[in-house]
Every structure is written in C-alpha cells, then in structure tokens.
Amino acid sequence: MSSAASRPCTRRRWLKTAAAGAAAAIGLPACSPHRAGTLRFWAMGREGEVVNELLRDFRTERPDIRVQVNRLPWSAAHEKLLTAFAGDATPDIAQLGNTWLPEFVALGALLPLDARIAASPDIVVPDYFEGIWATNRIDGHTYGLPWYIDTRLLFYRRDLLQQAGHERVADTWAAWKDQLRAVKRVVGPDKYALLLPLNEYDPLVALALQGGEPLLREGGRYGNFRGAGFRRTLDFYLSMYTDMLAPPASSNEIANVWNEFARGYFSFYITGPWNIGEFRRRLPAELQDAWATAPLPGPDGPGASVAGGSSLAVFKRSQRPDEAWALVNYLSRPAVQQRFRALTGNLPPRRSAWEEPALRDDPPSQAFRTQLERVRPVPQVPEWERIATELRVLLEQVVHGDLKADAMPAEMDRRADRMLEKRRWMLKRASA
Amino acid sequence: MKRLKLDSGTLMVNGSLAILSALTLFPLLWMLSASLMAPGEASTFPPPLLPAVPTLEHYRTLFGNQGLGRQALNSLLISVAATLLSLAFNLSAGYAFAKLKFKGREMIFRTLLGAMVIPGQVAMMPLFLMLKQMGLVNTYAGALVPWLAGVFGIFLVRQYAQGIPDDLLEAARLDGANEGQVFLRIVLPLLKPIVVTLAVLVFLGSWNDFMWPLIVLTDHELQTLPVALAGLSREHVQDTELMMAGSVLTVLPVLLLFLVLQRHYMKGLVMGAGK
C-alpha cells in the first residue's frame, strides 16, 4: 500500500475542504490513492494477502512497473467488479473466479489473450489441465490465464470408514452409498455420514456434472434440469437427506465445521483444496492421521468434478495492457506457481508445477491431482451464477418440505428459462 | 430540591428505569468488553462477561494490517464535508423559504414536503448511473451528493427561521444592508441553535450511512467505516473479538459527539416531528 503516495493527497484534500466549502466539494477531484502509471491489481481473500510477497521478484525483474494490489473479500468481490465496470472504474488486472469469465466476456470487459499466449515462452498450453483451460475459452478465444484451481472432492474420516469395514472410498455412487450407510451404523443414530450444506450449491453442481447430460441445452438457451441426467443426480442427492445420511442444515447452523468433523458428527465432506490447510490447522493432532481425501465417485465409475478456480484477466479498458500482461505472464511460471502454492495452499493449474516433493509426497493433494484429470466446466453463460443460486434455493425448499421433489426439475427449468430469456433474444438478434 | 422519598412509586419507577437502562446499555458494554478479550475467548462456554486479561491487540490489528485507520479517516472527512455542505445549502434555502418572498414560494415548499415521502432508495440506481457518466463513482464527491439534496434540513431551518422578527430584518435593510449582509450578520447568529442541531444530525447521519456508500465507494481505500466493517464481518465471522473492536471504533466517535451535544440533537428530533 503506497501510503507515501496518499499523504500529499490527504493534505490537498484538507485544504480544499476547509477553504472552499460547497462549490469546491462538487468539483472535488477523485483523489485516488495511486499514482498515475501504476498497475491496479484486484485480488481476493488469502491470495490478495500474499500477492505482494509473490511480486517481490517481479519488481526486481521489472522495476519500471509499479503495482498496487487492492484486496477484496470474496463475499463482495463479484458485486464490486460489476460495480466497477458499471462505474468505469475497473482495474488493469483482476483475479476472477473462472465461472465469472463468461459474464465479463459478454460485457466486453476483458482483453482476448490468444496472441500474447502464443507469443509467450513461459506458457505451454498442453501443460494445463484441459478441463481448467476450457473454462477460460469462450467463443473461441482465451480471456483468462488459470491462476490456481479449485475443485470439489471428498474429505473423509479414514478411521471411521475402516471401522465400517472399508479400506478406500468406492468408485461408484451405489457402492459409496453402501459405505455411507455402514459408517452411519458405526457412528450411531444421532450423527450423520456426510455433510451437504444447504447453503452451498457446489456439491450438487459437481455431482450434476457427472450426470452425462449438459445442465443447459441448445447452446445455453434453455434449462435442462428436467433431463434424465440431472434427475438422476437430484434423486441421489436428495436420498442422502431422506435416508438420514446427511443433516438438513446449512453450514452456518453447524457451529464449527471442523469441530464437528473431529467429533464424528459427519465423516464425509465435499469441499475444496483450501481445507487441506484448514484441516491441518484446526483438527487436533491425534486426528491428523485419521482424515484423507479421495476423488468423487461417479454414477458408473470414478466421477468428474467441477472445474473451478481463479484466473487472471486483463481488462480491455486498461491503459497499460503490455505491462499488465507481463505481470500475468510472470505469475504463470511454474516456479512462481510453486511459491504461490507454498504461501496459500492453492493448487497449481499446470502439470509441471505439480512436480515438486511438497505436492508429490502429499497424499491429500494427490487426490486432487487425480481429480483434475476429470474436471468439467459449468455451463459458460453469464447467467450461470444466478441459475446456480436458484438451484440452491430450490434444493433448500425441497429439503425443508416446502416444495415436492418431483416438481423441482420443472420449476428449476421454468426459472432458468426466464433468466436466459435475454440471452436467447441477444443470440437471435446476433444471428439475424 | 425534591427529597429522596423511598416510597413504592419511586422504587418501582426508578427501578424499572434502571433495569431498562441496564438492558439497553448492556450490548454496548459487552461490545467494549469483548473487544479487549483474547482471541477466541468470547466463543467459550459459558460466555464470559469480562476479559480475563484485557488486551489491546485487536485495536493494534485494526490500525495495522487490516487498515481500518484509513476508513476511519474517510468517514471523518466525508462526514465533515457533508455537514458543511448541508449547512450551506439548507441554511440559505430554509431562511429564504421562511423570510424572503418570491414567486411560487409556498407551492415549491409544499412540493418539497411531498417529496419527503418518496424513499431515497428509489433514486439510488439512476443516481449511480448518472454519477458514472459524470465520473464521480468511487469518489468522495459521489458519496456527498445525497447530502446536497436533503429536504429535511430545509424544513427544519424554515421552522426555526420563521421565529425571527421581521422588524429586525427590515431595520437592517433600511440601514442599507443588502440581502447577503442581512443573512450573514443578523440571521446566522440568530440561527445558531439550529445550526448546531442540524450539524449534529447531518454528521451523525452521514457517519452512520450505509447503503449509499456501499454502492458508490468501491475502492477499499475510499470506503467508510460502516462499509468496511460490514465487509470485514463477512470475512472474519470467526474472529469475534476483532469485530467487536471494529464496532467500538465505529461507534465511539458518534457516541461521544452525541454525549456532548445531546440537547441539540434531541431538540432537532422533536422539532422535526412537530409538523
């Protein structure tokens, strides 16, 4: 944070406010806290905290480029980015959840990076996991560079599973459900086998992507939730609640997820890579050997999962695209990605960055490595986040008994179709 | 000087008031207490009322890397500017509506009163787009705009200014003073009580304002305390003590200001309601 740059700024403001009053205030210049000629980089959460550290070597390599990092909380980041776009105040570079890319591309906010990628010796496209790379390609162009991956798989109590008579997690839904039932018998009637929080849609989406059918049909113009694929997933998912294998609760109602996992309140949890570090930090020492990770089972064999993660994107309105690209390029180098992983625990999107002892010899991470070969993007339409939110709302209603399970797919399609109406109109107009 | 009689009436009434006051102040006192507790201490069972060993580490964190210090400064600057601007606009307009005759005065004033019924949020989104066109999104000026367009202040000043005797003004005019001089030398000193009241109302209102700064100030560097606090609370749900320190920081300035100037504040409330 360049406090030196803002000090003269503050003094100027004091003078103006004291002296001028009304008229001056309207014309008060937008005293932005960065100097002209600085790259503005917006990053979220933990990544935002460590990025300055990560960029130290970049600053040595390119002393001519000044970078100012703005940290956004995840909960507000999407809103902030859209507001910034609406207010013509976008940064040069931003970390974007890769599910947000279609939206920003539809807005025309991002710079296509194909030419720069082709020209960069640091970026070897086949080195990236295909499913992850695909999330950055929209309408034939690449708009983001994967920064780190996020996917969902099983974190589970290996000791409880062994007590139930199984050595490793099954590969198919049916066998896995048997295992869950066995675990439930072990832990007793007032505990559960699996946590599927009602305020998260990622586990449902991850399983739905295994369904074999796309979630939206006709090029993302209509919902396909009435299709057999989603119905199969929905039935499987809902049976977890009705068979008392999962508690009908949101993660807020579970006072502390890690404590409850340690307590055996649930033994399986579908969650992401950040929990490797959290589990190590928050679970008691005696349980550190008792938990493990495993890729998701699928309907008929090892299953796919959601291709999530964050990408780095350059905004079209950036005044300094070349310098922005230099920074993005730097962050994509395998060595830098490994340093990034060491600082945050985030897993790299490039296979070569996985070739280090820290990852190779770390069993929990290896399950992610396996899963990454089997990840699929969610539908790449700007409306997806809104549709996924509706999915979560309806799921909650079904579990609470406010909506019949049979009626849910049709209702979901009705809502999705309404949300996609503008997209249909725009596609029709574009093709006319 | 009433003698302190301890009959049942006195006991009941004052006892009730004491209990009510204790219940009312309790959350604020707990907020202060928890802000001084060690990390994690507040989330133990049974919940503690006082810290075992008071610590200032959360305040250090807040001014350190979490950087609420900058946001506190933003709140201060914006509130001061809003107060000054609001006073400038409302004092002159309120006085004019009360004491200066001009065409359509009553009709315009009645329209303004009617406008007070419209909730401000209706205007928020188009105003945001308008400011975007003007390049004022994510600036202090953008955050100040709603305080220029307040009707309540005009109404308050007008109420009070109507009490100024006309002869005083006429006398000044006969002595050769122009309207500006009349306003500055005669009216303003007489309006002093309402100036303080309005200043307190606007300062408190703008310091506590949430929805508009949330919308218009996107840069973390420019945010006001309430907005930054809300963002922090969504991220640091587990860090109770830190959040309490943030709340204390947000609430303390206005609470102190209120304690010092409460008579004026409450007078303004009463006047506002007495229409």
Added chain:
Amino acid sequence: MKARSLAAWVFVGPALIAIGVFFALPVAAALVMSLTDFDIYALADLANLRFVGLDNYAELLQRPLFWQALWNTLIFVVIGVPLSIGASLGAALLLHSRFARFQGFFRTALFAPVVTTLVAVAVVWRYLFHTRYGLINYALSQFGVTPIDWLGDPQWAMPAIVLLSVWKNFGYNMVILLAGLQAIPEDLYEAARLDGAKRWALFRHITLPGLAPLLLVVSILTMAGHFQLFAEPYVMTQGGPAQRTVTVLYLMYEEGFKWWSLGSASAVAFVLFVIMFGVTLLQLWASKRAAAA
C-alpha cells in the same frame, strides 16, 4: 422588491438545483427504467436495451421471492412497529412520571442505541444471538429455555431482527413522545384527579388524546422506517435462512447491484414506494376517522 426576489432565488437556487438534479431526475429516471429490461447487457451496450412496458411489474408479481420479501417485510412492520412504539411510550411515561429521578442520565442511556452505527451494532448482536456462545441464549437458559437458533432457524430469524430493531430505535420515539407528554398541561391532570379519576382513566382521557397528533406522526415515521429494512439482513443473515429475511429493499439491492437487473430493481423500488404511500394514506384516514368518533 425585485432585488429581494433575486436574492431569494440565489439563496434557494443551489438547494433546489441539487434536489432537482440529484433526486427528482433520478426518481423520474427510475420510473422510466422500470419500464425497460435494463440489465448488464444494456450496461455494456445501450443497443441491448428493450422497452418492455409493465412486464417487469408483471414478472415481479409472479416471482415467489417477491411475495416472500413482501411477507417478510410485513411481518417486520406488523410486529416491530407496535413493539417499538409501545416500548417508546412506556419508557416516555416512566421518564415523565413524577417519581422519576436522574432523568437526564436515564434518558441518555435509553437513547444511546439510536446514535450508534447500525452496521456496528448488528455485528455485535450477531454474536449475542449465537446459538452456543451468545449471551442471549445463555441468559434464557438460566430460565430453563432451550437454546434458540436465532439466526439459523427460519422461524426465529425475523423475530431476532425485530428485537435488534426495537432496541436500536425505541429511544428515538421515546424522546419525541416525552416532549409531547411534557406539553400536556398539568392542570388537566389536577382537575381530573380532583374529580376522582384514577390512573387508567387519566391515561385514556387526557394523556392519549393529548398525544394523539404526535402518536400519528410517530407511527407514520416508524412505519416508513420499518418498510425500509435493509442493513440488518445484509449484515446478519444475508437474506437467509431460507430467504426468510429478504425484505423488499434487500431484494431491490440484490436485483440491482448483485445481478444488475436495474429495470427489475427499479420496479421493486416503485412498488415499495406505492405500498408505503398507500399505508401512510391509510394511517391518515384512520386517524381522521378516530378523531371524528
């Protein structure tokens, strides 16, 4: 005369221009926007804008979340307003009582929550409401009440917000009603007491009618404020659980600034305005009827 008229315009000019440009104009624009499908696509390119007439309103009326939001808001108003005014009146009566001592201190203490920043105290109350570690459940458990999941149980989330709101705001009306009580002449009470009237009769026939105009103002203002509930759900519950604390204004915010469907959001804003206006008219009419009776 002319010079004075000109001076008058100079005095009111800035305020009127500001109100015109920064309030009246946006309100008119909001009305127009509510008749279009202004969304994120239109933000990118105005050519993507369509005029849809009353479609936004029609679509709103068919959306379950809108009715849920309306219902949530109504619950908050119907439960919160009487509780708040009741508490204010009770506190004002206590302060006004001839037995009351240390009035200055009590009045300050009871008023303090009003000036606090809502976001800050919402954060505090979120912890007070915690199921396991919150002091409210702890206090209740001393009376044998099982812990309530205040912010996680769909039944209790809105009552929790009502509690916070009453605590925060009752001091405001208390001060106003206290002033009203002080304005009622003592002689009326003296005369009635000499006639043998008891406490309840005094209250019903002197206090209440004396306070009536002020009570009307207070209830209109309080109701208007309650319809605009936003910050508490934003900070404490994010509209949940099960969308039970989504209010009309929260819906407008999400519609407008989370999803950028500004046309739809403007429609929500206008619907809110119409409802508030209608309720205010209703109150005025009801009070006229009561006064005539």
